[in-house]
Amino acid sequence: MIYHSPAPGNILPGTLLRTRDACDLDPEHLLEVFGEQRQRFLAVLRGFGPGDWAAPTRCAEWSAHEVIRHLCDGNAIGIATGPGDGTFDRAEGFDPRITPRRWLAASAGETPDATLGRFTATTGEVLALDRDRLAQGLGFDVRMPYGPMDWTVCMLHRFWDSWIHERDVLLARGTEHPTSDDATAYATAYGVFLAAAAAAARFGDQVRETLTLSGGGVFEVDSNGGVTLTVTRIATAGPPAAEAADALAGRAPVAAVLGDLPASSRAALSRLADFFTTPVRQSPA
Numbered sequence: 001m002i003y004h005s006p007a008p009g010n011i012l013p014g015t016l017l018r019t020r021d022a023c024d025l026d027p028e029h030l031l032e033v034f035g036e037q038r039q040r041f042l043a044v045l046r047g048f049g050p051g052d053w054a055a056p057t058r059c060a061e062w063s064a065h066e067v068i069r070h071l072c073d074g075n076a077i078g079i080a081t082g083p084g085d086g087t088f089d090r091a092e093g094f095d096p097r098i099t100p101r102r103w104l105a106a107s108a109g110e111t112p113d114a115t116l117g118r119f120t121a122t123t124g125e126v127l128a129l130d131r132d133r134l135a136q137g138l139g140f141d142v143r144m145p146y147g148p149m150d151w152t153v154c155m156l157h158r159f160w161d162s163w164i165h166e167r168d169v170l171l172a173r174g175t176e177h178p179t180s181d182d183a184t185a186y187a188t189a190y191g192v193f194l195a196a197a198a199a200a201a202r203f204g205d206q207v208r209e210t211l212t213l214s215g216g217g218v219f220e221v222d223s224n225g226g227v228t229l230t231v232t233r234i235a236t237a238g239p240p241a242a243e244a245a246d247a248l249a250g251r252a253p254v255a256a257v258l259g260d261l262p263a264s265s266r267a268a269l270s271r272l273a274d275f276f277t278t279p280v281r282q283s284p285a
Contacts, residue, residue, distance in 0.1 A: 017153075017193045019146050020226035027152040031130055033182045034159045038123050040178050041166045045116055053112040058168040058251055066104060067165050068115050073103040074158050075122035079129055081142060081151055088157065089143035097280050130155060146197035146227070156190055163187040164249050167242075179242065181215060185233060188216045188241040191248040193229045196221050198272040205268035209261055216241025223268075250276035 017023060045068065053065040062070070077087050086092040093099070107115070133151070141148040144157065163183060170177045192211065199205035200223040211219040217233040239257045247257040250273035255266055 016228070016230050017189060018226060018228040019149075019197055023150060023153060025150070025152050025156075027130075027134055027155065029182075030152070030156060030159065030186060031127065031134065033180065033186060034155070034162070035127050036180065037159070037163060037166065037183050038127070041162075042120060042123065044170070044175075045119070048112070048116075050112070052173070055173060057165075057172045059165075061101075062168075064169045065112050065115060067169055068119050069104055069107045069110065070100055071162055071165060072107065072115065072119050072122055073100065074161055075119070075126045078126040078155065078158055079122065081154055083140035083142075085142040085151075085154070087142075088145055088154070090145050092143070094145070095280070096276060097278070146194075146201055156186065157194075159183075160187050160190040160194075164191075164245070164251075167246065168251075177242070181233075184242050184245070185216050185231065188213065188245040189219065189229060189231050191245040192219050192221055192269070193227060195248045195269045195272045196223045196229070197227045198275070199223065199268040200227060202275075203268070203271055205264075205271065207265050207268045209265045211244065211258065211261075212236050212238040213241035213244050214238045216244070248273055250274070 048064070053063065055064050057064055057067050059067060081087070086094075088094050107118075110118075138151075140151055142151050142154045144153060163179070164187065166179075167177050196207050199207060206223050208222045208224060209220075211221070213219060214237055217231055217236060220230045220232075222228050243252065243257045246252050247254045248269060254270040254273060258266060258269065261269070
């Protein structure tokens with residue numbers, strides 16, 4: 001992903017993300033956005049009472065407490081990430097429908113207060129560690145579901161997961177989701193990229209489309225010979241970018257948000273959402 005200076009008429013920079021060749025990323029900006037997202041969410045969580053922690057979320061099997069315990073697991077992954085890390089590698093057995101549930105076993109019985117304390121502490125730890133890695137100029141590859149990528153792309157993955165789960169908690173309670181334009185654009189860009197990569201890798205689907213999304217900009221995705229996503233950050237009409245990110249993550253039907261796309265492209269971009277929402281039978285850990 002690469003951030004450019006705004007072109008005339010652009011109010012925010014653009015982005016580029018790709019599965020082949022090195023990704024160009026402004027990780028300092030991403031980390032700043034990630035930190036702001038976490039601080040906003042933590043401020044909301046500090047006002048939660050027992051009923052809020054036990055309340056259902058958009059994740060059918062998880063309460064708000066379980067979602068935050070999961071995000072603590074995500075912090076632990078960020079802290080432990082090193083060269084060759086395969087936490088999110090399907091070849092290592094990662095399945096987003098099963099593996100995160102198993103991680104929760106380690107915090108079974110934890111109180112909400114303890115979880116909030118752990119979430120606060122590990123958020124500070126992982127953000128500080130990432131800042132230190134960037135200051136040292138560290139570069140190493142980790143294994144993602146779509147192939148080896150620089151560790152900063154894993155940071156983007158963790159941000160996307162955090163942003164989506166923040167919405168899972170807040171929107172289910174009828175609460176507005178406070179998010180910046182940059183945060184929405186990062187999450188939507190990664191959602192489009194991940195959906196196209198999953199469709200190409202698992203089903204051989206090819207997508208070449210331009211998505212014009214309000215609050216995000218123009219998203220051009222091409223999965224011919226490797227997935228490339230280019231985002232031009234301009235003010236534009238169209239379906240809300242946040243709702244598109246939700247749909248691509250299985251929180252709403254893709255057709256309900258991106259209904260103007262050709263049927264073949266909607267089907268391809270729905271593959272990941274369908275996978276997320278397909279029930280599975282868990283085998284013993």
